[in-house]
Amino acid sequence: MNFFEHQSEARKKTLLLVLLFAASVLAIVCSVYVVLWFALPLADASLQWEFWNPQLFLIVALVTGLIVALGSLYKISQLKRGGGRLVAEMLGGQPLLAGSCSPLERRLLNVVEEMAIASGTPLPTVYLLEQPGINAFAAGFSPSEAVIGVTRGAIEMLSRDELQGVVAHEFSHILNGDMRMNMRLMGLLHGIMLIGDIGISLISWRRVGFTYRERSGYERGSPHFAIVMRSGP
Secondary structure, three states: OOHHHHHHHHHHHHHHHHHHHHHHHHHHHHHHHHHHHHHHHHHOOOOOOOOOOHHHHHHHHHHHHHHHHHHHHHHHHHHHHHHHHHHHHHOOOEEOOHHHOOHHHHHHHHHHHHHHHHHOOOOOEEEEEOOOOOOEEEEOOOHHHOEEEEEHHHHHHOOHHHHHHHHHHHHHHHHHOHHHHHHHHHHHHHHHHHHHHHHHHHHHHHHHHHHHHHHHOOOOOOHHHHHHHHOOO
């Protein structure tokens, strides 16, 4: 398999990943619908309906889709403002400056500069991640504000030729627009995870509310107040 066949295969996998994200959103909608179908009648006995309720499903789908969309748009706009720099800093990267680098770090900067000249792209900012493993990434919405991150393990364990191959691979992501797709997928993933964060927050809030009422007995004559009074000395 040559380079272009690998590239075509990678794009197919990216499309599959997007479809899986869409399927996960649908699965979340169905899960929320089932939870509400069980929970709402428990909260209000007058709410009784058949298992399939198109109106309830539509409301759940709209609200869930709105939360995912707003969360994704917020994250994508945040990434657009911060660019690849924001991603690199989120991963713990530190920018490399030519005047304050060790020999290995200067070698990395030289390799990146060579690749930028060879590919005809603007010179990206280089970030070093203090991690022992061999890894690298490119991030940003456009070549003009792209960054390249490389781990400490990569510059210490790879030869110059090997390091050049790794950096060239990251430049291919910059040239082919792969990093733009990755940034958008990060935004979509944030929107999906936001549903889970909201659920965790609601569960935590309910637990705190129950604990507060049981300890304070703020309503005289309520079951919570009676429990507190009876459990006292």
